[in-house]
Amino acid sequence: MALSRRHFMAAGAAACTGALCGCAQSPATGRSFFAGMGGDINDDIKLGQQEHAKLVKSFGGVYEDRKLQSYVDSIGRKLAAHSEMPTLPYSFTIANSPIVNAFALPGGPVTVTRGLLALCNSEAELAGVLGHEIGHVTARHTAERQGQGMLAQLGVAALAIATGSNELASMASQGAQTMLQSYSRDQESEADALGARYMERTGYDVDKMVTFLDSLHSYSVVDGRMAGLPDGKVDDFNMMATHPRTVDRVRDAARLASGVRQVDPLVNREPYLNAINDLLFGDDPKQGMVVGTRFTHPELRFEFTVPDGFRITNGERSVRAQNPDGAVIVFDMAQTRAASMTSYLGREWAANAGLSGVEALTINGQEAATATTRGKAGNTVVDVRLLAIRKDENEVFRLVFLTPPALTARLSEPFRRTTYSFRRLSTAEAAAIQPLRLVVTYVRPGETVDSLARSFPFDRWNRDWFRLLNQLQENDPVKAGQVVKMIMAREGARG
Known part of the structure; x- marks a missing residue:
């Protein structure tokens, strides 16, 4: 969460909009399909270039390491050169996010997170990821998906409270998650087959697609357990959810794509490990850091803890924590002119929301206020608790607790503990936090x-x-x- 005195929550959205529909064909698959955004490949290119920077920004921006960026780009371009669409304006970007994920936009932009780079153990494993994403591009899956009526919503997804206003913003990367989740299992298998084809043509060990998928599942288990999630839910918050694949499917796709037994294929483990040596791991302190159920921001000097079972996701303008049952906590910051926090709640933040139970609080020496209302998150009715905490004369910290009504009573005490866990860090405490x-x-x-x-x-x-x-x-x-x-x-x- 990269907030500063001049950087506050702004409502907005970057949805893929109203292009003409038409019939299209993928040269990679030979299939014709109804394209929601037009049949011309130039429509793919235009959309990808239009949305790429916004999507990367929602994943923490570009990771600043020229040498590593050049290395990843060189692998991607070798694979793309062996695809059916080698002249597309491909780009291969590292996003400054600890989330383990990768995504492709139509027309050529491919992005991998530094979290994913940390999980890979060889150049061939990374090539498997990049080849898979290139497969989505050459198969024109986004155009096909839009033709089926599933428009990708990129950027900031607004969460409306009772008045329908867009004051509450969920994670920008949720838009990317929505886009990736809308790929069907058949499309994912098709991207695996195409990626394996490009790996084999480039000389990489196709079996490394499978070893990375093994690592990905192991990661989801370990990471999910740390977040207090039951094993059956561990895949709901990471790349296993956005890329629904199984080891057997990937293995079958690799065999079909290769068709021949590879002799001395490229793995390049040590060159890859040398390339990622000293890679930033976990959260960038400049954006705030997630440590289990605790969120701490050494630059803005505050921290708070969410209940067990909630998974924290750190975004560009907000922090979002969610549990598997649909309860959500959203943290952000805003400007204020209010003389008191109760006044801020009733007159600035939620003036027309029908607040009840407005109460002044003191939280670890800081002026605060809370109130409740009922609203909607998308089409779902939720109970809403608003919490405003004074930062200084002109700024306020905000926490929003959203629960399906059936869960509100059970989560009341855990949310109270989260409320009183919010505290300011001393200069020494903030300085002691190392990346x-x-x-x-x-x-x-x-x-x-x-x-x-x-x-x-x-x-x-x-x-x-x-x-x-x-x-x-x-x-x-x-x-x-x-x-x-x-x-x-x-x-x-x-x-």
């Missing part, structure tokens, strides 16, 4: 999985994360001289 880095190193004689994992910052999940990042099974040992990925604060870098 995490992915460090590539060698196992020293005598070191074990346990001794190496001990330095990880994930408490009881340290071993899980070490094994996940290094693709180790439960009983796999490490050996002296083995190259491994470590996670540590910058100041604690291993010598």
Whole structure:
């Protein structure tokens, strides 16, 4: 969440809009389909270029590392050159987000997050991801999807309260999630087959599509457990939800696409690990940091904790936490001229929302106020609790708690704990927060999985994360001289 004194919540949306419909064909698949945004490939290109910067911005902007960016771009362009549409204006961008995801826009823009780069263990695995996304482009899946009436909504999705105003904004990246989720399983399998085809033509080991999918599922399990989610729900908040695929489907797609047994295919593990050495891991402190159920912002000097079972997603202008049952917490900031927080609630923030139970509070020494109403999140009726906390004379912190009515009573006490967890950080506390880095190193004689994992910052999940990042099974040992990925604060870098 990159907020400053001049950067506050602004309502807006960047939806893909009203293009002409027509019949189109994909040169990659040979299929004809009804295209909601027009049959001409130039419509794809125009839409992709129009929305790319907005979508990348919603995922934290561009990750500033020219050398790594050039490396990723070179892999993507080699794959694209072996596609059926090599002359499209492809681009391959790294987004500054810890979320593990990748997405393609029509006409050529492909984006991978640095979170995904951290999970990959070889150049061939990354090539599998990029090839899959190129497959979505060459199959023209977005045009086909729009022809089926599923328009992609990119940018900021507004959440209306009782008056229908757009004051509450959910995560901008939710628009991207909506777009990616609308790919059918058949389209995902088709993108796998095309990606495998491009990998085989470029010389990459096609089987690495499967090893990455194994890592992706393991990540969803570990990350979901840390968030307090039951195992059956762990795929609801990450790339496994937006790219619904199974290992068997990917393996079948790879076999069909390759058709021949590869001899000495490219894997390039060590060159890849060298490229991602010192990669920023987790949240960028400039945007605020998620640590389990706690959100902390060292630059703006505040923190709060959400209830167990809620998954926090950090966005450009807001922070969103959601549990599997549909309850949502949204945090943002706004300007105010109000003399009191109760006045701010009733006169500025929700003047026409029919507030009830307006109450002045003091939260860890800060002036605050709360009130309730009933509204809508999309087409769903929800109970709404608004909380405003004074930052200074001109600014206010805001928390919105949204619950399906059946859950409101049960979540009342957990939401109260979240309310009183909000506090300001001292200068020393903020300065002590260090970003995490992915460090590539060698196992020293005598070191074990346990001794190496001990330095990880994930408490009881340290071993899980070490094994996940290094693709180790439960009983796999490490050996002296083995190259491994470590996670540590910058100041604690291993010598």
